[in-house]
Amino acid sequence: MLSINNESGVIERIAERLALVRKTIAQSAAKANRRTEDVVIVTVSKRQPESLIRAAYACGLRCFGENYAEEALIKIQNLSDLRDVRWDMVGQIQSRKAKLIVNQVACVQSLDSLKLAGILSRLRAPDLPPLEVLLEVNVSGEASKAGFWAVSPDSDWPNLLPVVDEISRLPRLCPRGLMTMPPLQVDMEENRKYFRKLKNLLGFLNAERPALQLRALSMGTSSDYPVAIEEGATHIRLGEAILGPRPTRERQTV
Numbered sequence: 001m002l003s004i005n006n007e008s009g010v011i012e013r014i015a016e017r018l019a020l021v022r023k024t025i026a027q028s029a030a031k032a033n034r035r036t037e038d039v040v041i042v043t044v045s046k047r048q049p050e051s052l053i054r055a056a057y058a059c060g061l062r063c064f065g066e067n068y069a070e071e072a073l074i075k076i077q078n079l080s081d082l083r084d085v086r087w088d089m090v091g092q093i094q095s096r097k098a099k100l101i102v103n104q105v106a107c108v109q110s111l112d113s114l115k116l117a118g119i120l121s122r123l124r125a126p127d128l129p130p131l132e133v134l135l136e137v138n139v140s141g142e143a144s145k146a147g148f149w150a151v152s153p154d155s156d157w158p159n160l161l162p163v164v165d166e167i168s169r170l171p172r173l174c175p176r177g178l179m180t181m182p183p184l185q186v187d188m189e190e191n192r193k194y195f196r197k198l199k200n201l202l203g204f205l206n207a208e209r210p211a212l213q214l215r216a217l218s219m220g221t222s223s224d225y226p227v228a229i230e231e232g233a234t235h236i237r238l239g240e241a242i243l244g245p246r247p248t249r250e251r252q253t254v
Contacts, residue, residue, distance in 0.1 A: 010055045017242050018059055025236075028229035039229055042088055042109075042218070044239035046071065047246045050078055056243060057082050065109070065237055067091025069100040076104045090179075090218075090237055092146050099123055107132035109179045109218050109235070112146045117167050124172035131172060134179040134218055135164070139197045145181055150201055157204050164205060168212055177216025177234070178202050188224035195219050195231035 021041070029036045045053050046067040053064060053075065063086045066072035076087055088107040095116055102123040111117055111133040124131045136147035137160075148163060150156045167175050178201060182194035198219055206214055220228025222241035229236065240246065 010052065011058050013244065014052075014055050014242060015059045017244070018061070021238060021241055024226055025229060028226040032230045032232070034229070034232075038234060040235045041242070042090065042235050042237045043242055044090060044221075044237050045075070045243065046091070046239065048239075048243050049247070050075055052243055053079060054082070057085065061242070062086060063088065065090035066105075069093060069097035073100045073104060076101075095119055102131065103128060105131075107134065107176070109134040109237075110136045110146070111167070112136045112148065114163060114166055117170055117173060121170035121172040126172070130174040132174050132176045133167070134177050134216055135160075135167070135175065136179045136181070137198065137201065139180050139194050139201065140182055142183055147180065150197075153197075153200070153204070157201060160201075160205065161208055164209060164212065168209075175212060175214065177214045177218070178205075179216075179218035179235075182219070182224070185224065188227045191224045192227050192231060195228050195233065199232040 025039050026036045029039060040063060041061065042063050042065040043056055043061045044065045062084055065088045066075065067090060072087065072089060079085065087105045088109050089101055089105050090109045092110055092112065093108065093116060098116065098119045102120050103125045108120060108131060117133070120131055137150040138145045138147040139150050141151040148160060150160060164175065167173060178198055180194065180198045182191040185191055199217060202214055202217060216234050217232055218235040218237065220233045220236040222238050225236040225238060
């Protein structure tokens with residue numbers, strides 16, 4: 001049985017934040033004539049203590065996203081009693097650390113190179129389902145952003161087709177869709193154009209490669225997820241909106 005130390009009322013605080021998030025999801029989905037249940041909350045738990053993840057689990061959350069391979073591995077092992085939890089990697093993965101998590105997670109949302117794709121396919125255990133992957137794409141043109149370059153529909157988007165083809169041929173990977181990290185903005189409306197571009201890119205890829213049936217759009221974080229949902233997000237990556245402020249690295253406990 002799940003046991004949670006709730007002396008500080010942490011479950012109640014997460015439940016309150018989650019209720020507000022779910023209300024916002026419903027409102028944004030309604031604006032876009034979408035179903036609320038078609039939006040998956042990926043609770044980003046980087047630098048959060050395991051006790052907080054357990055509290056979030058007690059509130060009904062089941063999909064958690066981690067950014068760092070070592071931290072993810074420790075948490076997945078220590079929380080293995082939470083049998084129906086799904087773990088996704090949402091942060092950049094160094095090639096040499098892929099082995100730490102490739103057989104521990106259901107999906108890598110941050111696939112940003114063919115090199116990494118080949119490593120993940122080679123290391124994925126044959127007795128596990130193929131690893132789901134989302135191609136991380138840079139639709140904003142920021143030099144600091146990782147991912148496949150997809151700024152110009154005229155030139156960059158066709159160049160992605162050979163990339164998608166090669167990834168789809170890897171035996172232990174299953175491409176599901178796209179992910180992006182737009183610029184940090186004060187006004188969430190500023191990111192609408194990037195979310196719209198990602199949705200249009202997904203439509204382009206499906207038109208050119210219909211057999212792949214790419215459906216996932218991972219876009220939107222705590223600062224802009226209402227707009228992302230209006231523009232078609234199927235997965236929103238929420239950290240502080242649900243779990244509250246992250247502890248500093250010095251105070252982190254995992």
